[in-house]
Amino acid sequence: MLCFLQSPRKHARNVLHAPVEARRVRGGRAQTRRVQQQQTPPPYRERVEGAESFPLDFTAVEGNMDNFVVQIKNLAQSLYPCSAQKLDQDMKLHFLKNLSVTCNDGSPAGYYIKESKGSKRWLLFLEGGWYCFDSQTCESRYETMRRLMSSTKWPLTRTGTGPTCLFLSRAPHRFIPYCSSDVWSGATPKTDQSKTQCVIAQCVSLWLWLREGFIKKDLSVESKGFVRGLADSGWFLDNKQYKFTDCLDTISCAPTEAIKRGIRYWGGLVPESCRQAHVGEEWNCFFGYKVYPTLKSPVFVAQWLFDEAQLTVDNIHLTGQPIHEGQWRYIQKLGQELRLTLRDVPAMFAPACLSHELITRADWTDIRVKGISLPRALHCWDRSLHHNLHINSSHGHQKHTTPPVRGCLLQLIDSCPWPHCNPSCPTIRDQLTGQEMSVIQFLKHMGFDVQKMAQQQGMEPKKLLGMLNNGN
Incomplete structure (x- = not known):
C-alpha cells in the first residue's frame, strides 16, 4: 500500500506548483539536461504498440511561462523509466522509540527514511507480505519467512526503487517494513505464550504512530493534510474456492475463513465507516470491493486481473503442468468477477496478466493498458486530484468522483478474457x-x-x- 500525504497550501501560487512534485514520475538531472537541449518536446515513445498521449494544459498557463516550462519538463521526464533515475541517497533505517510497537519476535519496529527539505508532500510505502492467523501458522511463518516477523536482520539502508521513485526525488520517502503478520490492522498486546513470541504486538494504531513519528514534527498541528492511496495487488475476492480444503494453513485456507480467524487473533481494527456498514461482520472490510465505497480519501487501485495469490488461496496451483478444463474455466471466471467488482472504481490500472504485485517489479513501467502505462495513469490521477482540489479548495475533503483532466483516462482495465492476453504482460x-x-x-x-x-x-x-x- 502506498500513501501520499500532503499538507494544505495557503496561497494560490503554492496550489499551482504543488502538482509539479507529484508529476515528477521519473525526474532526474539527466532528464532536465535533455529538455534544455531540445526546443520542442519530443513525442511520447511507446515500448508497446499504441500511442500514449501526454496533453499539455495550455488553459492552465494563463500567461505564466513558469507553469508552461514545468509542463514541458514534465513531458520530457515522463519519457524515462523509473529505473533510470538514481535517488540522491539510500533510505536509512530508523527504529521506533515507542517500545510498545514491535515486530512479532519482540524486536523493535522501524522504517526507512529519505529526508528532504522544501517539499510538503510525503511518500509512505507500507510493505505487504501475507499473514498468519493462529499460533501454528505463525510459527510456521517464523521458520520460513522470518524477515517478515523480525527486524533483527534488516539492512541499515535500502535503495528506493519502484514506488519510491514513483514521485519526486525531492519528496521525503518512508518505507515501512511489514513485520507484524496482521495485514497492518492488529491491536493485540504482546504476550510470551508462543515459543517464537509469534503474536501481534502493535499496541498503537498504525495511524497514531505515523502521525506522532512522521507527520506531527513536519506539519503544523493545526494544519490538515490530504491523504491519497495506491493499493497494489490487494483487491482480493471472497469467492468460492475451486476445490474446498480444510483451513490448515494460510495457503489452503479460504480467504473469508482465514480473515475471520485472523481478525480474532490480531484484534484487528478496521475503518470506522466500514465497521458501521458491517457490524458484527467486520471481516468484510478486508476485501477491497467492500471497504472501498466507505473510504473518504481517494485510492488508486492497481490489480492484476489474474492474481497469482488469489488463485493460490482458491486452490488453483500453477505448478508447470497443464491445467484441466474446469480449472481453465475457473480462471476465466475469476477475471470476469474481478472486473465486475472494479466497475465503480474511478481510478484503476488492471492488466489481464497472471502475476502478483506490480509497483515493486523492475519492469512495472513497461506494462500497458489501452496503450497507457501505470506511471502515466498515476500522473493523470494526481493531476485530476490537484485540479479538483484547486477548484473546490473550500471543501473539507476530496472525493472518489474526481473527474479526470482533459486527455486523461483513469479507468484502465483490460477486456480480453484470458491470462496474458495483454502483450505487455510480464x-x-x-x-x-x-x-x-x-x-x-x-x-x-x-x-x-x-x-x-x-x-x-x-x-x-x-x-x-x-x-x-x-x-x-
Whole structure:
C-alpha cells in the first residue's frame, strides 16, 4: 500500500506548483539536461504498440511561462523509466522509540527514511507480505519467512526503487517494513505464550504512530493534510474456492475463513465507516470491493486481473503442468468477477496478466493498458486530484468522483478474457525449464483450446492465432 500525504497550501501560487512534485514520475538531472537541449518536446515513445498521449494544459498557463516550462519538463521526464533515475541517497533505517510497537519476535519496529527539505508532500510505502492467523501458522511463518516477523536482520539502508521513485526525488520517502503478520490492522498486546513470541504486538494504531513519528514534527498541528492511496495487488475476492480444503494453513485456507480467524487473533481494527456498514461482520472490510465505497480519501487501485495469490488461496496451483478444463474455466471466471467488482472504481490500472504485485517489479513501467502505462495513469490521477482540489479548495475533503483532466483516462482495465492476453504482460517462464514462453505457448501449456476459444469469440481459429502472434 502506498500513501501520499500532503499538507494544505495557503496561497494560490503554492496550489499551482504543488502538482509539479507529484508529476515528477521519473525526474532526474539527466532528464532536465535533455529538455534544455531540445526546443520542442519530443513525442511520447511507446515500448508497446499504441500511442500514449501526454496533453499539455495550455488553459492552465494563463500567461505564466513558469507553469508552461514545468509542463514541458514534465513531458520530457515522463519519457524515462523509473529505473533510470538514481535517488540522491539510500533510505536509512530508523527504529521506533515507542517500545510498545514491535515486530512479532519482540524486536523493535522501524522504517526507512529519505529526508528532504522544501517539499510538503510525503511518500509512505507500507510493505505487504501475507499473514498468519493462529499460533501454528505463525510459527510456521517464523521458520520460513522470518524477515517478515523480525527486524533483527534488516539492512541499515535500502535503495528506493519502484514506488519510491514513483514521485519526486525531492519528496521525503518512508518505507515501512511489514513485520507484524496482521495485514497492518492488529491491536493485540504482546504476550510470551508462543515459543517464537509469534503474536501481534502493535499496541498503537498504525495511524497514531505515523502521525506522532512522521507527520506531527513536519506539519503544523493545526494544519490538515490530504491523504491519497495506491493499493497494489490487494483487491482480493471472497469467492468460492475451486476445490474446498480444510483451513490448515494460510495457503489452503479460504480467504473469508482465514480473515475471520485472523481478525480474532490480531484484534484487528478496521475503518470506522466500514465497521458501521458491517457490524458484527467486520471481516468484510478486508476485501477491497467492500471497504472501498466507505473510504473518504481517494485510492488508486492497481490489480492484476489474474492474481497469482488469489488463485493460490482458491486452490488453483500453477505448478508447470497443464491445467484441466474446469480449472481453465475457473480462471476465466475469476477475471470476469474481478472486473465486475472494479466497475465503480474511478481510478484503476488492471492488466489481464497472471502475476502478483506490480509497483515493486523492475519492469512495472513497461506494462500497458489501452496503450497507457501505470506511471502515466498515476500522473493523470494526481493531476485530476490537484485540479479538483484547486477548484473546490473550500471543501473539507476530496472525493472518489474526481473527474479526470482533459486527455486523461483513469479507468484502465483490460477486456480480453484470458491470462496474458495483454502483450505487455510480464515475461512468462516455464517453471521446469526456465525458458521464456510466448503467449501462445503459455496458453496452450495451460490447456488453451484454440478451436473452442475461437468459437467463443465468434472468429476463425487462424484469425485468433494471428491476433495472439501480433500481440493484439
